Amino acid sequence: MSIECEVIPQGQGLAVNQKMDDEIMLNKQLFRDATSPYYVIAPPYTEMSSGIRVLHYLCHVLNLNGxxxxVSTDVTNGQLRTPLLTEEVKVRHIQAGREPIVIYPEVVLGNPLGARHVVRYLLNRPGALGGAEVFEDNDFILQYRREYVPDDMTVDAALYLPHSDLSLFNTDGIDESRRAGSCFFINRYKGGLEDVPEDAVEVSRRV
Structure with a gap:
């Protein structure tokens, strides 16, 4: 009988063990049960609404993380991984016995998809722009900012996603010493302005 052995050079043993561990983990992932899919109920994508952008980014981030x-709309940002939720997709999940987790923004009234697993993502105060002011006891309440949560409401978790494209909004290559003037953006804010220079230019679109 002859036995062939591979001699592993000193220092490479850890790398070989890591490779074996990675292969074992991959095999486990290949044959494990599929997780619940996420349905993000979102309006058509637009750069004019930070809340809408956050919903689309949420879908994108979920997909990036495996x-x-x-998303429930076919108007999307082509740079994001936000596939359309179609009837064919829903049927496929039903046939596979995979119950979805449906994420509604706070403006959606009720549970249009009749889902058993519901997440309410508070992108504004409940009822401020429509929708209900209270939710079902079994709903998972997710806050975007603490100030959007009524005092008598308990949230289950917080999730903040940046809503500005930092590849555009940055100071890369800018000579700070040559910057001049000032501007301000307030959008939905209805209160008075404080500490705003008199010559500042408003760049917001009041709604």
Whole structure:
């Protein structure tokens, strides 16, 4: 009988062990049960609404992190991984016995998809722009900012996603010493302005 052995050079043993561990983990992932898909109920994508952008970014981030997520609109940002939730997709999940986790923004009234697993993402104060002011006891309440949560409401978790494209909004290559003037953006804010220079230019679109 002859036995062939591979001699591993000193210092490479850890790398070989890591490779074996990675292969074992991959095999486990290949044959494990599929997780629940996410349905993100979102309006058509627009750069004019930070809340809408956040919903689309949420779907994108879920997919980037190995989850299976869809948005309910076919108007999307082509640079994001936000596949459309179609009837065919829903049927496929039903046939596979995979119950979705449906994420509604706070403006959606009720549970239009009749989902058993519901997440309410508070992108504004409940009822401020429509929708209900209270939710079902079994709903998972997710806050975007603490100030959007009524005092008598308990939230389950907080999730903040940046809503500005930092590849555009940055000071890369800018000579700070040559900057002049000032501007301000307030959008939905209805209160008075404080500490704003008299010559500042408003760049917001009041709604």
């Amino acid at each position: 989850q299976e997520a869809y």
